[in-house]
Structure formats: structure tokens, C-alpha cells
Amino acid sequence: MSDWKAGSDARLPLYQRLREEIMDRIASGEWPPGEPIPTESELTRRYNIAVGTVRRAIDTLVNEGLLERSQGRGTFVRRPDFDASFFRFFRQVNAEGEASVPDSRILSASLQTPPPVASKALGLAHDASCICLERLRTLEDGSLLTEKIWLPAARFSGLLKVPLEEFDNLLYPFYEARFGQRIGSARETLTIASADAITSDTLGIALNDPVVVIERTALGYDQTPLEYRCSMGAAATFRYQIEIS
Amino acid sequence: MSDWKAGSDARLPLYQRLREEIMDRIASGEWPPGEPIPTESELTRRYNIAVGTVRRAIDTLVNEGLLERSQGRGTFVRRPDFDASFFRFFRQVNAEGEASVPDSRILSASLQTPPPVASKALGLAHDASCICLERLRTLEDGSLLTEKIWLPAARFSGLLKVPLEEFDNLLYPFYEARFGQRIGSARETLTIASADAITSDTLGIALNDPVVVIERTALGYDQTPLEYRCSMGAAATFRYQIEIS
DNA sequence: TAGTGGTCTAGACCACCTA
């Protein structure tokens, strides 16, 4: 309790060192998601810090979304919210502005040499081979989305042995549960193109009908590229929503 | 100094009431951008509150981006950052993924009864009249965007007297500088449609060519709807980018 | 009723900036 600051820079403010200390406990699993962390007064005693300082450390972590306070009950480690992680990355909505879970089906999974745009996005050599998933998504209103997804083979070893039926509807929680790969952010670029023969066939539209092309590079919390995907859907039924703040 | 809380709900915590008080002073222009607000100890004296409480009120406003602290100098009202406010709300990019300032020209400004979608977005009665701007934007690569913008007349009084040439390329800083209306967030919905006669003519494309329709509702920091706009551009040259985190 | 977080106070010392 006296040398707990050893790990971090002693020049840092107390509350920041406590913040790191708490984050370490969470990361190590000592304080698991859904469980309360020690009370403020317990932390006060344990680390010999004033309440105000403890509160400040906790405040920052609450702001960052790692902790949740509940008056009268305690302060809890936030359990990663699959819904949230879904709605965070899912931008397509129906006419009422609501998003809902699309059905999805993996058509194939194989090892391939990705196109340059994918290997570049993933930060791999141009001739490195990747896992490629082909996927068809059915949205609530019946519209379709066809996707190609490239994953760095090194981080998803064993994925090709997973039976196609065992893939989850939502891939990011699946990546996390099976391979420990957690998506933290993504960049999407949206363009319009016209459907080639294969795409128009898959989507059930006419040749050269406009399609929306969404290219996404998804990164881990340490900014490592973990996934590149390209999705295409019929432009006519497409609706995309974002909040800017 | 004793009954300053009159305007707000006495049941609210002190620091929240002080926060509103400060926001009012900023909004009224009493504490202008770039200038320091009174020091913490001055606020302590003036409102007869403890320093900690004052600091907490200021903390929240710093988090919201309205104030800026500078150790040893004071706490300042943040001067709106033109670049930031531009790149924050501008999502269209060129093929290299870079955004650049588009030229824009206001074609007309008039008082009109808005379509239901606009009055609903602005939270106005269906027969309330609004200021309507028509605007043409030229992007870096030569592509065009035609926009209709609806503003609640009450908050932008005098706008119709502004000569069209005096409108800024970027409207949000213009709103802020001239009318004290500060945009804090926005929601955009993106769909694809086909060009009608007027649109295809304006954009220089063929009738029924696909166009991108971007509907945006922009809100102030207090969540009041301040602007509704609908932008249309040729789908072929369209490129939209977002970061999700 | 006991314990939790939510709010608030009234000090203290420090690092930094301006003059």
C-alpha cells in the first residue's frame, strides 16, 4: 500500500496514478466486468489517499466508459456491451431511423491473397495471404448486403476450422470471444458504383443499377488494423445514419 | 449575488446552476470569446460558493469545449475553431481521403413555409415560417452539391438583410459570429434517389441519374434544433468518410 | 439501519505565467 505507485511515473498526479492502478486491476481480470470495485472509502484506506482524489480518479474512468456508478450500490466495471458495440458500428437504419439486427450468413471462408487495397489497409505485405470471408446480410426490410471481409491470418489462426454455422450474426463480439481481437474503432468510406454481373445477380437487381459501396477498416484499441471489409448493397433501399458530435 | 439561482431550478446541484449561469453570461456576450472569465476565487466570492464547487462547474464546461483553462493565466471562453468545426461536420473527401474547403455560393435567402420534414426536424409548428437558403457548393474535384437549408426565423432574425455575398463559405462559424447560434452536434441521414428535372439540370447530370441525398439536423449545445438541411449531389462523384470510435 | 455514492465546504501547497 505504500509502494503501489512503483509501476508508474511518480511525477504524475496521484489521481492519474490511481486511475492507471484501477485500469490494471480491470485489465488483469482481478476486478471483472459486472462486479463492483472496492468502495471509495476502501480505496481511500488501501492507498492512503483522500476521498476527493479517489473520486477524481474514478470520475475520469466513468467518463471513459470503463466504470459505472450507481448511487447507494457501488461502482461497477462496465461489461462490454454487445448491443452498444453493434449499434456503434452499424449505420444502416430503416425509414423510421431505427437500426435492427440483420440476419447474416457466411457463404465461404478461405485463405487468399488479398487485393492491394485490402493488404494495404491491413498493413500487410502485398503478397501476404489473408483469411477471406464472403457474407450475405439480410436487413430488416428485406434488402441485401453482400460483403467480403479480409482478416490477417496471424491473428485469427484457427478461424478456418470454425464451421460456417458457428459464426455469429455479429462478427466483432465473435472476434473477441474466439480470438481475443477487440475492435475499438473503424473508418468507413462510402461511394456509389454500378453493379457488375455477379453483384447484380447476388443482390437481385439489374446490371448497372447503382450500388452503395462501403469500405471499412477496423482497428483494435491499440490501432492495429484487424479487419478490412467491403460491403455492397442496392442503392435504392439504402439508408445510412450518423451522429456527429 | 444572493438570488442568482432564481432563474434555474433550485433543486439542481449548485455546480449545475453555476454552469448554467456561466453559459448564460457567455451566450449573452457578457463574457466574450477569447476573453478570460472571472477567476475561480472571484466566482467563489461573487456567488458565495466553495472553490471546489466552482471548479466542478468549470470542469464540465471545459469538457464540453466552451471554456479553456490555462494554468497561471486564467480560464478563457473558447474562440470557435473554424478548422475544427469545419472538418468535424464535413464528411466528403477526395479519392486520397482528404477533405478540403469547398467553394459555396448562396443563390437565395427567403422566408418560406417549410415542408413538414423540415418543420418537424426543427421542432416547429407545421405552419411556422422559416428562413430558407438555397446554396450551391463546388467541391475540390469539380463536383457539385445543391443544398436547401431551413433555419428557425426567431433565432436568425436579421439574416434576410445580410447581402448574399457576405455569407461565409462555412455556415456554422457564420451562424455563431452573427447570431450567436453555436452548432454542437448533428445527425445525418444518407439515401440514394434519382434526379428530378430541376436537380439534374443544376448538377449537370442526366434525368434519373442517381443522386446522393444527405439530410442533416444540426443541434445547439443545449440540443435545440438550429438547422435542417438537405443536400444533393451526383452519386458518381460522391465519396463520404467517417470515423467510428 | 448501515453502507454506498452525490454534493459541498474550507482550507493547503504547488507549478506556472505575467509583470
Added chain:
DNA sequence: AGGTGGTCTAGACCACTAA
């Protein structure tokens, strides 16, 4: 040197929750 914000302490009372 004097004033500013940055950090930290050591209490107090309240509202809420659970047993």
C-alpha cells in the same frame, strides 16, 4: 512578487439501496 489554475486533503450532510 503576486495571482492564476492544478492538485490534494479532511471533513460534512444528503439521497439512495440493500439487508
